[in-house]
Amino acid sequence: MDPEGSCTEDDPHVKLMMEGSTLRKVKSRFWKKQRHFRLLEDGLTIWYKSGWAGKGHSKFSVSDLEAVREGHQSEVLLSIAEEFPAELCFTLVFHGRQGNLDLVAETPDEAQAWIQGVRKLIHKAQNMDEQGRQDQWVRDWFLKADKNKDGKMNFKEVKKLLKMMNVDMNEDHALCLFTMADKSETGYLEIEQFVHFYKILTQRDEVWKVFQDYSGDGEILTLEELECFLRVEQQEGQHSSHRAEELIQRYEPLESAVNQSAMTMDGFQAYLCSLDGSIFKPELLELHQDMTQPLSHYFISSSHNTYLLENQLTGLSSLEGYIQALKRGCRCVEVDSWDGDDGEPVVYHGHTLTKKILFKDVILTLRDYAFKVSEFPVIVSLENHCCLEQQTVMANHLRQILGDMLLTAPLDGQIPERLPSPQQLRGKILLKAKKSGGLETRLDETLAYEASDEEEVADGDPESPTLKDPQAEENKKSKLSRELSDLVVYCKNVRFQGFEQARSNATCYEISSFSESKAKRLSKEAGAEFVRYNSQQLSRTYPSGMRTDSSNYNPQDMWSTGCQIVALNFQTAGLEMDLNDGFFRQNGSCGLILKPDFMRDANSRFSPEKPEERPGYKPLRLSIQVISGQQLPKVNMKEGSIVDPLVRVEIFGVPIDQVKAETSHINNNGFNPVWNQTLNFIIHVPELALVRFVVEDFDMTTKNDFIGQFTLPFTCIQPGYRHIHLLSKDGTPIPPSSLFVNVSISELT
Template identity: 50%
Template sequence: MSFKEIKNMLRMINIDMNDIYAYRLFKECDRSNNDRLEEHEIEEFCTRLMERPELEEIFHRYSGEDCVLSAEELREFLHDQGEEATTQRATDIIQTYELNERARQHNLMMLDGFMMYLLSSAGNILSQAHTEIYQDMSQPLCHYFISSSHNTYLTDNQIGGASSTEAYIRALMKGCRCVELDCWEGSNGEPIIYHGHTLTSKILFRDVIVSIRDYAFKHSSYPLILSLENHCGLEQQSIMARHMKSILGDMLLTQPLDGDVPKQLPSPEQLKWKILVKGKKLPDGKSDLDRVNFIPNPEEESISSLQEIKPLQAKDAIQISRELSDVVVYCRAVPFQSLSSALRNQQSNEMSSFSERKARKLIKESGNQFVRYNARHLSRIYPQGLKVNSSNYSPQEMWNAGCQLVALNFQTPGAEMDLNDGRFSVNGRCGYVLKPAFLRNTQSSFDPETPGRRAGQRPVALTIKLYWLFMARVKAV
């Protein structure tokens, strides 16, 4: 297997890994030095991939020279961890997690069983009560952080990577509740999805919608938002709308729940099992024949301006077909003018998108206003288009301002995606997490740039001691 084939294998079994680390491990296992791993080398790669030296260190510390944990030794470990430390508790753990039947019969635990225990939900720092839906799901959509993906169709970088419906499936099965569809004119009258003006491969819009239909609610029953970046002409826009209606059927929301746009957005509970479309919408009373043009806002669009990429064409100043406009209900994309203007005039069903650079500028210059804006309206943040390797920004600074749809490249593992996974590991991993009360208040005094200035509140410093890692380091010293 080549390194590329190894990477594909890891993706198939849902292992995201830093490319530099993976390649280093690949080269270390390539004993024949031919840039391919043979059978025994693949086995070594997988074995080393699963190694947890810090857990092995703990095991050997308590098991002694015989490298087997007795119930009494496991009880000692539980005591040191501040857990329920009885011989019966230790026995129950052995009987539940030990893989070797003979060891179980003698009430003993080997290394594999010990690791199985520590890596199970029993060893998870997350409260088990939070693995189910426990938050209030009846508040407006804008009151929740919403797990969001950028360039969802990509399996690799945004210049020459492959596009695949599988990428949508992976994101949805991770609890993602907002996926992006970059839609372009295709041959034979069928719209396509890819990263425009680049070498990324193309997939049919219709095939993506079929995958979304099949997987939209397998992991979460709460609403899914389709963020359309539309570069199609009127005819193929209408085809997009027809595909969504015919394939998604009743799942697609095409009318306000109560027949009219309310003063505030509906809740995730009200929108259960529904798919919402985010896109531009014709003004009331206008038809596509009225030639209403929408000029792309450079702060909204995520197209790179690298020399290798063609400049925007005149047709990128697009018109909107009535059919496509009609499927946009609660997520109407509008150009952003200013926070003061938006707070005065923007309706509840209107939202804007911001590049990470623009969002940081708003946070720095008008942090409190941005918090108040996000208490009323949805906002979507996306990575800078010039990031050739599809790297991510830190989502935390955007969440601190109450931004809901903080879109990341799910195909790019790293600390940023780890933060995202942590944020959405609670509330049943449903993709919706209720924002703190001070980020839901339209009169909030909170400013993410100066958190200590909020009346009656002060920042709290949280110190965490990682005892396991600490013990391993002490011995190494």
């Protein structure tokens, strides 16, 4: 079933995929096994098994795929490059943290058929409208439940399928709807009839009530009635007449209604479920902020231990870590470099069992992926543990591989008084590392440097008494190659020696690193000073060395003091990465967010601990009516298991804004639960607040199971009746799961 309704079977590439191919699935240099792959009739599911006679098989949806890489574009395929030429090889890249699938075809033509065919199908899946996604989701379920593959289901089978879809409903009502859909009166529903049955089943009473409130005749919304709804409920007062006409043209399926500038219930629901009806203001998803201010005025999406895919003791080091982070808009990656056995520096988590990767391969990966998602600068945070000779090798690799991408001198040849802007640094890679002297000086080939905070101790306070020992002080001196030192321009690592010293001596291109514990302490003890410091200087914060599981701290604590480079383990899913993803979703997902004006002022009096003392302090009231949920995913795949969902709204921001509230749970309904409960909050610093919606499966005896979430900045919320399209724990969409809410934002009276 083609996603857009037109036949894809005529496409020669897709046709070959449907006929099937024997491809080698490659997991390593030593694991290469043949599997039979084919595209199923729905045009969106790829199925494969180990042998024609074997029972074991797997499948995945094209909508799970993000891209196809051609040739030797993975570490695994590079390792077998001598055995299999590039024209036979390709990699299927999945959304989120799911591992890639490396494949080798029998012939170049067959490889091209799969590469081009999958790309076409990905393009179609990505361009489906909300209704198309919904229909495809329903068809997927039908095909999953149609065990004998006869393309039809009786009522007993439909009841079983509804349970699989998280629907627990009255049997008489279901039978009544089944009979309505069975227009041919055969006692069976074919796939199109089942889609119709599902549409009847999913008619939304709560949306119908809103429609009725504004429709004069209960059948349509006239242009004036839709304008009124947009003005009163959606608070879209400006140009509401033009806006109403635009929405009718975009979402109304009935041509006769479009011709009379009216909207039916189907069009109204399509609008509410669309991007325009989403809780996130669509215009703020685009690049819209001023990108001409000094780099210190921006929050920068930043990764810690970027080379790791798992934990930092035994996890796999991989180039894929860099690719995944950069694809998510990350603009600061970490490279831990150590001496390699053959004179080639390697990257890994030192003194651990993590696998090593070549430094030059990391730089090649940066060259290829740094600017695919964002044109703004990438900072390479280099932790240098190499001898002089291998430091020089690193410098040569950086220069030769990156070429003009690498910034090697101040932009205008002048010593800067303030950092250049993201706009000025577009397409540039900046090295953050130790440098001897300033931009003004060039010293001898062998240079002494003082270790930065991050290298003094694994994690702890660099001002700890243990560091005052004379021997420890002497050990902090090391040697730095001039070639590497000269590549550091705007991000010179220095040890933080207090706010007073920074005020009198710091230059704009010096950057200090802070452990999470030190950053939190400074925020609590000297919040306003930290904010002022960060208006001029770049700061990097990093997770505790005790987090051997690669867990994360709450980045909001660091953003609230203006720290720009808040490094997180991108490889670790959970709350903290939800916050990071939600925060950086705005501004075109470019990886940089302009700080609020009161955090860019060198004379700022703002302190996260005392927000009420800031000039212009104006708290807001946030009221969220959680109305209903739609098609929530099951968390327990046991037959007959239905979720008991509840919704929790969590606010993250300055300490006084860290609050949460939740609805009651609904028993046995993951299909269309209705809460109609209102949660109220006071937001003291709206400019720094994030709002996270979490859906969980209630359990009285154990911890609730996670169902889905969505996080966004408070400033990006659209008031009114809105849908929240839920994301998985991995941060990937789980259509058609959503929440329906009514949001109101007002000033405190």
